[in-house]
Amino acid sequence: MALLEVKNLSVAIRQKQGLITVVDNLSFHVDENETLGIVGESGCGKSLTALSIMGLLQGSQVRITEGTVCFDGVDLLILGPAERRAIMGDQMAMIFQEPMTSLNPVYRVGDQIVEVLLQHLKLSRAAAKQRTLELLDLVRIPNPILQINSYPHQMSGGQRQRIMIAMALACSPRILIADEPTTALDVTVQKEVLDLMGELQRHTGTAIVLISHDLGVIAQTCDRVAVMYRGKIVETAATKALFADIRHPYTKGLLNSLPLVDGDVEWLDTIPGQVPGIETVLPGCAFQPRCAFADERCSYEKPNDIRVAGGHWARCHYAGQST
Amino acid sequence: MLSYTLKRLLTLLPTLIAASILVFLFVHLIPGDPAAVLLGDTATPQEIAALTREMGLDKPLWQQYTLWLSEVAKGNLGQSIFFKAPVTSIIADGAQTSILLATMTIFWIIIFGIPIGVLSATRQGSWVDQLTSGLAMFFASVPTFWLGLYLILIFAVGLGWFPSSGFPSIFDEGGISNLRYLLLPSLTLAAPNAALIIRLVRASMLDISREDHVRTARAKGLHPTKVAIKHVFRNALITVVAAFGFTFAALVSEAVVTETVFSLPGIGRLVVQSILRRDYPVIQGVILVIVVLYLFINLLVDLAYAMLDPRVSLK
Numbered sequence: 001m002a003l004l005e006v007k008n009l010s011v012a013i014r015q016k017q018g019l020i021t022v023v024d025n026l027s028f029h030v031d032e033n034e035t036l037g038i039v040g041e042s043g044c045g046k047s048l049t050a051l052s053i054m055g056l057l058q059g060s061q062v063r064i065t066e067g068t069v070c071f072d073g074v075d076l077l078i079l080g081p082a083e084r085r086a087i088m089g090d091q092m093a094m095i096f097q098e099p100m101t102s103l104n105p106v107y108r109v110g111d112q113i114v115e116v117l118l119q120h121l122k123l124s125r126a127a128a129k130q131r132t133l134e135l136l137d138l139v140r141i142p143n144p145i146l147q148i149n150s151y152p153h154q155m156s157g158g159q160r161q162r163i164m165i166a167m168a169l170a171c172s173p174r175i176l177i178a179d180e181p182t183t184a185l186d187v188t189v190q191k192e193v194l195d196l197m198g199e200l201q202r203h204t205g206t207a208i209v210l211i212s213h214d215l216g217v218i219a220q221t222c223d224r225v226a227v228m229y230r231g232k233i234v235e236t237a238a239t240k241a242l243f244a245d246i247r248h249p250y251t252k253g254l255l256n257s258l259p260l261v262d263g264d265v266e267w268l269d270t271i272p273g274q275v276p277g278i279e280t281v282l283p284g285c286a287f288q289p290r291c292a293f294a295d296e297r298c299s300y301e302k303p304n305d306i307r308v309a310g311g312h313w314a315r316c317h318y319a320g321q322s323t
Numbered sequence: 324m325l326s327y328t329l330k331r332l333l334t335l336l337p338t339l340i341a342a343s344i345l346v347f348l349f350v351h352l353i354p355g356d357p358a359a360v361l362l363g364d365t366a367t368p369q370e371i372a373a374l375t376r377e378m379g380l381d382k383p384l385w386q387q388y389t390l391w392l393s394e395v396a397k398g399n400l401g402q403s404i405f406f407k408a409p410v411t412s413i414i415a416d417g418a419q420t421s422i423l424l425a426t427m428t429i430f431w432i433i434i435f436g437i438p439i440g441v442l443s444a445t446r447q448g449s450w451v452d453q454l455t456s457g458l459a460m461f462f463a464s465v466p467t468f469w470l471g472l473y474l475i476l477i478f479a480v481g482l483g484w485f486p487s488s489g490f491p492s493i494f495d496e497g498g499i500s501n502l503r504y505l506l507l508p509s510l511t512l513a514a515p516n517a518a519l520i521i522r523l524v525r526a527s528m529l530d531i532s533r534e535d536h537v538r539t540a541r542a543k544g545l546h547p548t549k550v551a552i553k554h555v556f557r558n559a560l561i562t563v564v565a566a567f568g569f570t571f572a573a574l575v576s577e578a579v580v581t582e583t584v585f586s587l588p589g590i591g592r593l594v595v596q597s598i599l600r601r602d603y604p605v606i607q608g609v610i611l612v613i614v615v616l617y618l619f620i621n622l623l624v625d626l627a628y629a630m631l632d633p634r635v636s637l638k
Contacts, residue, residue, distance in 0.1 A: 054542060056538055056541055056542060058538075058541075081547075084543060085544040085545070085546065087544070088541075088542055088543065088544035089542055089543035089544035089545075090544060093542070094325055094542045096535060096538065098535050099534060100538045101534060101535040101538065102535045102536055102538070103536055104536040104539070104540065104554055104557075104558070105536070105558070105633070105634060106557055106558060106561075106630075106631070106632060106633060115543065115545075116543040116544075119543055120544065126465060146509065151633040151634070153633070153634050164539070167539075167543075
């Protein structure tokens with residue numbers, strides 16, 4: 001049984017025109033000890049998916065309309081608020097995109113880690129502080145004894161993201177959801193943080209869901225990849241299998257728009273056009289207006305998932321033909 | 324912290340000197356000759372000239388100012404023309420009433436303003452929120468004298484629960500129970516300010532609760548009440564404390580009206596009466612005392628602000 005199993009998850013936003021589905025019938029799973037990458041352009045619903053799994057959707061404007069999110073065999077969506085909170089921060093933790101604003105500015109970083117430890121583990125304050133020092137050391141904050149008393153504004157972005165990682169890992173979660181954890185960081189710091197996450201995973205066996213718009217980051221770190229476009233997964237496979245044999249034109253577009261370090265290219269490929277607004281209803285394939293391979297059929301018939309190989313699926317009429 | 328406080332105290336000096344010049348000049352800007360006012364209609368020009376010389380008013384303005392300032396520095400604010408007594412002792416007489424009134428008022432502002440603000444922010448859109456927001460809007464808009472008169476009409480005249488005016492000293496007969504005289508005035512004074520604090524607490528809490536770090540707090544699995552108090556309110560408090568400086572300024576001006584409506588022997592009413600009596604030394608003295616108080620309150624606000632927000636540097 002998978003550690004996390006998302007089935008037919010739909011999330012809708014209430015707008016003037018009515019409910020608009022932004023995450024559409026999404027299904028995927030994450031096994032223990034595995035890193036799943038979810039990749040897509042901004043607005044494709046990947047962050048909303050993460051917040052739905054974590055239980056952090058807020059406000060009357062957004063709500064889950066359908067589906068189940070099973071964690072260790074229990075559907076999180078039918079749990080009461082208190083039962084849900086017992087899991088949040090303990091067995092499931094999350095890292096956010098903006099390390100600059102994700103820490104409370106008025107508390108010392110050490111106290112913010114201690115807070116989550118005391119919330120879930122039966123520890124004395126002294127023991128929690130000791131554990132915090134270990135965590136700071138684990139995420140390679142230099143001089144933990146000094147830095148435990150720092151305020152967030154006294155730290156760099158990379159350091160703050162390390163604090164966020166320490167906080168997320170504090171109670172040894174079984175799954176870690178990382179929503180664009182490196183997007184706001186410098187490229188050099190990006191690599192350090194990604195390496196750190198990978199190393200900690202080998203250490204602790206935590207499953208990771210890594211959400212990113214950057215296919216390069218995903219390729220580097222993930223065991224499996226799910227490519228999202230307009231609220232749907234359009235292609236999913238093991239990372240190696242996917243890059244060996246891309247079947248969906250959108251995935252291909254994403255890959256081609258990556259700058260190659262060793263290539264002598266002056267022109268970067270882009271995917272033409274823009275993602276249609278969420279209120280636009282397309283009768284056929286969601287990617288059809290921007291797809292170079294689209295034909296008549298794509299404009300009126302929605303494609304189904306087509307099995308390419310074991311564990312490799314693509315949502316395209318022509319996924320069966322190798323390109 | 325200590326060196327910062329001392330430095331701030333030093334920077335108060337130029338402000339105080341500037342304020343003293345303004346207060347001094349202010350009296351000289353008022354048309355009319357103090358000696359003539361003092362002696363009344365029947366005075367002869369010789370008498371007026373003699374008194375002018377006696378009061379030192381024939382000297383150049385800068386000499387008058389330095390003379391006055393050196394007396395002020397010694398704690399002598401001059402003689403009241405009307406009471407024929409030192410201004411300092413007249414202000415001291417009114418201070419008891421005003422200090423007690425201010426203390427009770429600030430107590431009400433905190434007791435009502437903060438919990439109701441927090442409640443309406445955490446229950447945004449509920450009937451509790453709509454009711455308190457409506458009431459806050461009402462009390463923030465009502466003039467102080469109107470509210471004071473209606474409270475007298477209902478609770479003093481109609482129900483007879485509280486006295487309608489005056490305030491015997493708490494050191495006289497009745498002791499502490501004399502504070503009941505200040506109940507209606509302090510509530511009158513607190514109402515518009517508590518209403519502002521309610522609105523401010525609510526607005527800044529709603530602002531803060533949209534920030535990323537609050538989502539982090541929720542992701543820790545904390546109880547919503549803990550998130551609201553420890554994370555949201557704690558950050559909103561910074562804004563609220565900053566606003567307390569303005570609240571004090573509002574209190575001073577509203578106290579003048581309230582003390583008059585309730586006939587309280589405080590400093591506010593003293594100012595109004597002294598203006599009517601053209602008792603210049605008293606007006607000067609009271610304004611100077613209020614300026615000094617205001618500067619110190621703002622210093623306290625700044626220090627509290629620095630203590631609440633670690634991002635504010637104390638260097």
